[in-house]
Amino acid sequence: MADQKHAQNKHERALIVDFGSQVTQLIARRLRESGVYCEIHPFNKVDAAFLNAYDPQAVILSGGPASVTWEDSPRADPAVFELGVPVLGICYGQQVMMQQLGGRVESGTSREFGRAFIEQVAEDPLLDGLFEAGAQEQVWMSHGDHVAEMAPGFEVIAKSPGAPVAAIVDRARNFYATQFHVEVVHTPHGATILRNFTHGIAGLKGDWTMAAYREEAIEKIRAQVGSGRVICGLSGGVDSSVAAVLIHEAIGEQLTCVYVDHGLMRLNESQEVVSLFREHYNIPLVHVDASELFLGKLAGVSDPERKRKIIGGLFIDVFEEEAGKIAQSTGQRADFLAQGTLYPDVIESVSAIGGPSVTIKSHHNVGGLPERMNMALVEPLRDLFKDEVRALGRELGLPEAFVGRHPFPGPGLAIRIPGEITREKADTLRKADAIYIEEIKAAGLYDEIWQAFSVLLPVNTVGVMGDERTYESVLALRAVTSTDGMTADYYPYDHAFLGRVATRIINEVKGVNRVVYDITSKPPGTIEWE
Numbered sequence: 001m002a003d004q005k006h007a008q009n010k011h012e013r014a015l016i017v018d019f020g021s022q023v024t025q026l027i028a029r030r031l032r033e034s035g036v037y038c039e040i041h042p043f044n045k046v047d048a049a050f051l052n053a054y055d056p057q058a059v060i061l062s063g064g065p066a067s068v069t070w071e072d073s074p075r076a077d078p079a080v081f082e083l084g085v086p087v088l089g090i091c092y093g094q095q096v097m098m099q100q101l102g103g104r105v106e107s108g109t110s111r112e113f114g115r116a117f118i119e120q121v122a123e124d125p126l127l128d129g130l131f132e133a134g135a136q137e138q139v140w141m142s143h144g145d146h147v148a149e150m151a152p153g154f155e156v157i158a159k160s161p162g163a164p165v166a167a168i169v170d171r172a173r174n175f176y177a178t179q180f181h182v183e184v185v186h187t188p189h190g191a192t193i194l195r196n197f198t199h200g201i202a203g204l205k206g207d208w209t210m211a212a213y214r215e216e217a218i219e220k221i222r223a224q225v226g227s228g229r230v231i232c233g234l235s236g237g238v239d240s241s242v243a244a245v246l247i248h249e250a251i252g253e254q255l256t257c258v259y260v261d262h263g264l265m266r267l268n269e270s271q272e273v274v275s276l277f278r279e280h281y282n283i284p285l286v287h288v289d290a291s292e293l294f295l296g297k298l299a300g301v302s303d304p305e306r307k308r309k310i311i312g313g314l315f316i317d318v319f320e321e322e323a324g325k326i327a328q329s330t331g332q333r334a335d336f337l338a339q340g341t342l343y344p345d346v347i348e349s350v351s352a353i354g355g356p357s358v359t360i361k362s363h364h365n366v367g368g369l370p371e372r373m374n375m376a377l378v379e380p381l382r383d384l385f386k387d388e389v390r391a392l393g394r395e396l397g398l399p400e401a402f403v404g405r406h407p408f409p410g411p412g413l414a415i416r417i418p419g420e421i422t423r424e425k426a427d428t429l430r431k432a433d434a435i436y437i438e439e440i441k442a443a444g445l446y447d448e449i450w451q452a453f454s455v456l457l458p459v460n461t462v463g464v465m466g467d468e469r470t471y472e473s474v475l476a477l478r479a480v481t482s483t484d485g486m487t488a489d490y491y492p493y494d495h496a497f498l499g500r501v502a503t504r505i506i507n508e509v510k511g512v513n514r515v516v517y518d519i520t521s522k523p524p525g526t527i528e529w530e
Helices: 002-009 026-033 048-054 080-083 092-100 190-201 211-224 240-252 267-280 291-298 304-330 343-349 384-394 412-416 421-440 495-508
Strands: 014-018 038-042 058-061 087-090 103-122 138-147 157-162 163-168 175-178 229-233 254-262 286-288 334-338 374-377 451-465 467-482 512-517
Touching: 002 286, 014 080, 026 190, 026 412, 038 048, 048 080, 058 092, 058 267, 080 092, 080 495, 087 092, 087 334, 092 103, 092 175, 103 163, 103 467, 138 157, 138 163, 163 467, 211 240, 211 334, 211 374, 211 384, 229 240, 229 304, 240 254, 254 267, 254 304, 267 286, 286 304, 291 421, 304 334, 304 412, 412 421, 412 451, 421 451, 421 495, 451 512, 467 495, 495 512
Parallel strands: 014 038, 014 058, 058 087, 087 175, 229 254, 229 334, 254 286, 334 374, 467 512
Antiparallel strands: 103 138, 103 157, 157 163, 163 175, 451 467
16 A cells, blocks of 8 residues: 555655644755655644555654643644654654653743754764764754653753753654754754754655656646636746746646736836747737726725735736636636745745644735636645745746746735835836846846845935935835745845945935835845835
């Protein structure tokens, strides 16, 4: 039976049981980087039947916001510990493992938050490649509870001043647990620990590649769509472009792309996207200028969540109208709407895996479709992070002009104009942003930066130009480095660059008399301002 399941899966697989941590997705990223296919599933969906069907070769229990000492706090199904495969518990996952296997966890008497240093107590394959010359190892702690008594069969292999059981093992069953978070960048050798677990202890070869993902995604699209027609919302960004090319490879002329100009695109973007796409791909593309519709509905709206929902609803209205036109011209209605939804979009809108994580903000392309459309969603990138989408794009042969573009949000400039949106504000922001990006490219910095953009603030300040008083807008510049969009840090420009950009914008863009630079990381901020 297991051999049959492996033949169907085509590759090894690990399972991540989610207890609601905001960084659970980083575990998946680390595993995928080492070639291990994995999926995240909520603790309350993982039972014996699920485990038998999924057939993982390794299991990781994530962190989470709860305390195992609370009544009705999350638990792993006992079947997880009866699979006979290696299990790794991280933070809350360690505490769940201890509590369920006969140990004891106490709350509130020992806390560690932030950087900590562990030292090795015993040699173990989990720690191979660490602790050079007996040195301490930096890790990242975030716990208010601690293991007061280990479960039978476990021994300590690493400790810290605040966590005497920082890493533990039951060698007979290949059960491992760490109090620290191995998945975050603040644990510099966390990826090594995870690879030691998956490749060394669980014996996985790391056979998952973008070529494999491409093949399986195409099979899934064909199985879902059949002979139906698909409309794909094309923005010209990386996500929708990769989704469109992938779907076209799967179903060919059954796909029609629709590019909607909502009046909130960057300077000359609509012309560039449409011409670039038509030059490279023989995919039917409909260009809809809906700027009057969108700007009209957004007039007077300041709340960012309302902006996003209005834009999401209007996109659906436009797609619905275009679906009707396609049905008239082809004699076959579109049964599916394709979107370039990514994992970070989903996890920030609502927990994608059903766990107790917190909604940060809604995304216009997450949350399903209105019943009146009678269309199903096709989202082949829903489980990928941005860098994985870029890798898939290169695997599909997309030009670097598509693959290397900075992310651009579906709501466009609407969420880069805090407060009320007007066409005049959008035009001002377009001009300023074009100058900013032009200077970034001229300085050879574009590929070093994950995302760069301008924000037109709803604030006027006093200035002086030509001995005359001005009272005009403030423009904020934003640039961040990241790998997946889940965490980010500001880009450290030198002051000469910032001064040059500010001077050009103030001189060339009427309506702006002050420029500032945003140095907020994510967290605590998000990358976009709204």
